[in-house]
Amino acid sequence: MTPRPTAPPPLTWLYAPGDRPEVVAKALSSGADVVIVDLEDAVAPDRKAYARAATAELLSAPPPVPVHVRVNALDTPEAEQDLRTLSPLPGLTALRLPKVTSPAEVAKVAERTAPAEGGAIPLYALLESALGVERAYDIAGAHPALRGIALGEADLRADLALAAGQDRALDWSRSRVVVAARAAGLPSPAQSIYPDTKDLDGLASSCAHGRGLGFFGRAALHPRQLPVIERAYTPTHEEVESAEQTLEAAATDPGAQALPDGRFIDAAVVAAAHRTLTLANRPAKR
Template sequence: MTVRARTAAAYPLTWLYAPGDRPRVVAKALLSGADVVIVDLEDAVAPDRKDYARAATADLLADPEHPVPVHVRVNALDTPPGVKDLSILAALPGLAALRLPKVTSAEQIIHLAQTTPPTAPGTTPLHALLESALGIERAHAIATAHPTLRGISLGEADLRADLGVRGDAGLDWCRSRVVVAARAAALPPPSQSIHPDIRDLEGLAASCAHGRTLGFLGRAAIHPRQLPVIERAYLPTEEELEQAETIIKAATTEQGAQALKDGTFIDAAVVAAAHRTLALARRR
């Protein structure tokens, strides 16, 4: 029986990966409570399982209705599996967006946006994953390449290997670079890359808290048990909600810029941030 698609969250916080060659896992992911499910045809699928994963994903996407939006991470664009992924999947009605790995140039986005899907060029939303030093250096050019590009984010495992950095803090400059590029391009804040240890929920929570301070919004996950931790970390706290309500009330009852009793200065940017906080709390 087909499950009616729910309205996509205005502020998605959880993006759950599921391997494309395991349809039962994908089916469970769709009912896990994640805001978005990403069917992975790339890293999670062995080379000898690529064809099966693609066929299983095509069966899934033949149905236009799912409990949550379904994205597909295709294989690298310059590889035969990636070309097959795009030719078979890009025009299917159940596809909400394509996630593109290892993007290094704006030209890749422009070419894909102009040619995929064949039945409606330029309409399939695209999300670029930056996973190399070259991709990071070109982050703003990629982010502004084409209107169908709806988001950028990091692939931290490959990026860490490319840069040879050690420790989590070694990627903070790259993280900030992507956050700034997304903002400059008027794209949504990026979601954080995965936390690979599914048992380390305390570490996940701490990492999410750090990501939030850097300007990320939400996070990709590889197991359903990570979803509540991510959501808690990124939803506004009671104090933040109270502060946002106070700011909006003051802005609507007084004329001009002013300061609250705690010294918080209120201007248009502060009010806009307060509205975003309340919208995030009401996102479902």
């Protein structure tokens, strides 16, 4: 029998600008699985030092939920200061690396941030260019400290010169990143942010599409987006019922190859059923 899966990975990832501690505080109480404090795009150049200092104060002790920090672009002096200041802090859960284009960038950060006693800080690589997407699998396997990859779709759109409103034009890149992550043994990536924070119907439709492509969960810009993401990625009643039937049949007859209605059963189907029920039983946050 296929073993039961471990606890599911995070489902919601909420960005908050590092130079606005009051917004970060609200994010920490929003119910998001992970809060991402952004020191990069959300912070103006003349606010970088303040954002770093405010984030260091936050991370001087473990916060109530996991906190990741998106540092500045790795080829900038700001990034070096981010890594030097934040890496030793006890409240830091992981670092998110923007605009990654090569495995060497990930390995360099992993070595730079590894504590003396061993064990690098968990890293997440954001692929935001055509070159990053082309090298997705190599980046995904760059270092054991890398725990995930994800698309940065706004920058990728600009790099590919995509016209506004052409959302499905990114589907090839999305699928490539999903496959690269799983091929490298990483979790299914979370979707990139949906930029219109008031268009909740559009967000729901986009999440459904992303789930169909193999993503799991999504990054958000505003707390109002979190319940929509949770509903989109939580198994439906029909999916739960199907999973329960699968597991009941597998337990009753371990050698069964099909359900009474003809649906095929094998180890992968059983594992998927366990995963569905694990997701369905996630503790409610709202």
